[in-house]
Amino acid sequence: MSATAEATVLITHDVGLHARPSVKFTKLAKSFAADVEIALAANGPWFDAKSIVKVMAAKAPKGTVLHIRANGDGADDAIRALIELVQRDFDEDAGHVRSA
């Protein structure tokens, strides 16, 4: 079964899609067979969501509306799982900003 799905989600995490969240995000994306891509705007450019190098290169700060699209087996499930991860603030606790 092949399908295409697309959705958007607001990044609320304090510093955006940074190192630790990116590790979780790409790991989750890789658990799906479908091709998954992200973009900071509806018209792209699109980045491979399974590559942490590409995801970090997108440099998505807090407040970004993240566009996610998937194509292939389990596309809908992949989108749903990734959106939920972003909405849960990547399962991180509050207060990761440490003063000097």
Place this chain on the structure above:
Amino acid sequence: MRIEGVPASAGYAEGPLFDLGRPAGIYASKASSAEEKAALEASIDKAVKRLVAMVETADSDAAGILEFHIAMLEDDALSGPAFTSIASGKPADAAWRQALDAEIAGYEASDQDYFRARATDLRDIRDQVLRALTEDGGRTAPAGAILCGEDIAPTRFLEIDWSHGGGIALRAGSTASHVAMLARSRGVPMVVGLREPLAAVAGTALLDAEHGAIVLAPSPAEIGSFRRSSSAFAARQGDAETFLARPAATKRGTAVRVQVNIADPRDVDAIDIATCDGVGLMRTEFLFGKTLPDEETQYRAYRKVLEWAGEKPVTIRTVDAGGDKPVPGFTVEEGNPFLGLRGIRLSLARLDIFRVQIRALLRAAPHGNLKVMFPMIATPEEYERAAALFAEQHAALAARDIAQRMPPLGIMVEVPSVAIAPEAFAGVAFLSIGSNDLTQYVMAAARDNAAVAHLNSVSHPAVLRLIGSVASFGRENGIPVSLCGDAGGDPAAIASLLEAGLRDLSVAPAQLAMAKAAIADVPV
């Protein structure tokens, strides 16, 4: 020759010096591009395996960094350009360096601080693979060595097997760095900010990270005295551990409460609540690092610590920004920041920000035994204004039926006006002496100025007399008095503090055992 520095992780090490700046080995080019490709693949693999091994023993902070490095190294998108250059005839080391430097430049060009800071991680990743490519043993420190240089990367620290002793001596570095934190948690002696460069890095040296110094080319007399201090320190530490699980008491059996100071909610993950009497000071500046925190973020941070402490008290200090702790968008630039708009003065000048913190504290209160204190109070009017704001927000939340509770409100005693005339504060719920600031204001010696560090002593009779008079004021009026500055965890100062009448100290978690042991020696 003895070079002074700043102790970042207490302890003693005697061993060969090892230069952290020693250049990496030279890469030997291979005969074909197929061999170059295999060499790079093997080196990336080696770097990943080392990181995976490090993750197993790392705490959650360190593991987060290491897992990011692993994910980057395992991503073909990172190495792809290097393999392309190798196919066109470049040697593996140059191809890797070029590919990573291009990636690093991308991060450095970011307009966001956070992403720009990741360039450091990319450099670390680049160097881990280059090291694996040029491995010749020359960059591996011998067991028990004292590593010295400008600074040290966290991964370099984590690769070293510290079980044979050894230590770190740095020209730069900071006691607040990630490596210093790791060194303290592993008990690796570390000194930062050495005043002079280590001219010839060779031979055996003595690292005294209890007082902050390194001795090069030591004389037999220096070695003897060093070993005596070192064994005395080890004996004190061994004894101290046995005190950790017990409530603190003096030689005569007088009970002393010992609480902990924390700077970040995650600090409590490493502390067993049974070993302390609560949190005597929870700083909130960590929340105000780069951006102003919203109410929800603060609420979650406070609630985490309150739930961890259970019935034991958690004293949260409202934000103490300003002075040596500037916060962009909050503090102001001043000529004399320690005497300027800091602590409660700043909060009362920025009510929009203060009200958010007050609401978060009121909402967190039902989740534990919360107490709230205000920093830098100089007059009763400041306390009254702050308390009125608590009452105002309490009423506002009540009108909206939001769960909350009014905590006991107390003040820090750190401005001399309060310590000299405490009778103006008979209405507060408790007093907490901030010995660091009280000392710097009484002695007129800024605590961030090394040139006047010798004046900054809590043991000066003027400081001790003020502490004693605050303690008696509290006793006579039924107001609990505690102390939450560095002096509380300093074994050398504890006797004077107890003699001055204090029975409630709050110390850094790492000093808990030593503080309890020192208390047991005091005949009061």
